[in-house]
Amino acid sequence: MNPRLLLPLVLVIALLAVISSCMFSVGEGELALRTEFGAILNADYSPGLHFKYPWPLDQVVRFDKRILTQSHPGETFLTNDNRALIVDFYIKWRVQDPKLYFESTGASESSAGERISDIVKDNLKSVVAQRTLQQIVTAERTALTDQMLAGAERNVAALGVRLIDVRVQRIDLPDEVAARVYQKMQQYFAKIANQLRSEGASSAMSIRAAVVRQQTEIVSNAQRDALRVQGAADAQATDIYARAYASNPEFYAFYRSLQAYRNSLGKDNDVFVLSPDSEFFRYMKDPAKSARH
Secondary structure, three states: OOHHHHHHHHHHHHHHHHHHHOEEEEOOOEEEEEEEOOEEEEOOOOOEEEEOOOOOOEEEEEEEOOOEEEEEEEEEEEOOOOOEEEEEEEEEEEEOOHHHHHHHHOOOHHHHHHHHHHHHHHHHHHHHHOOOHHHHHHOOHHHHHHHHHHHHHHHHHHHOEEEEEEEEEEEEOOHHHHHHHHHHHHHHHHHHHHHHHHHHHHHHHHHHHHHHHHHHHHHHHHHHHHHHHHHHHHHHHHHHHHHHHHHOHHHHHHHHHHHHHHHHOOOOOOOOOOOOOOHHHHHHHOHHHHHHO
16 A cells, blocks of 8 residues: 555544544434533433544433333232232333433433332332222222322332333232132122122012002902992982882882792702792782782
């Protein structure tokens, strides 16, 4: 190589190295800050190309801007009645203040995750300790998670982190406790079922008694009204018959004799013992003569 070209080439390479050391880029899913001797120079960088001093002490620290998720299966907590609960939950969080995050965690994602997990566990322990096992089992899961999230959000904000969500995935009991708890739950719900059946039977008896009483009153009133109407009709009929028979007593006697004949004669196995001159056969012997009388 020509010695005269070597020096310019070296200068160009050195210049490019200096220029590249003065530039850094920030991606869409990143947050960044600059430090010097551990002190923060700037923590407000938008996505794109930026510049810094070329010396090595001017460092660029990058953080993941996306939502991070941590799962915690099989964590054990004690309820208010000293029952052990096995809880599976997960945490979603993201860096919100790069400067505060760097100062509190040293930009270590694992360290930040451990501290956030400790905070959430303390809040979860407090929420579980305020309730009995029955209250936790019967309570809505969203009520528990909302209370956990509200308490943990205030504490993790000091780390420069925003807590997005805390969700309980599963609540279980140790094997030695689960059988006793399920048995007590069965007894409790059986007691409620028996009480509801007793109340239902009592209500049914009251309703039936009220219906029978109402039915008796309706039937009695109807019979009373029927007898009153029937009595009035019989009285009216008797009056009509009396006036009709009074106008022609002979016809009334003849009509009553015919009714007696129809009701008495011509039936099987009937035996009459009467005198031939009995008044019963008056109109059968001589109707014309009877009519003249």
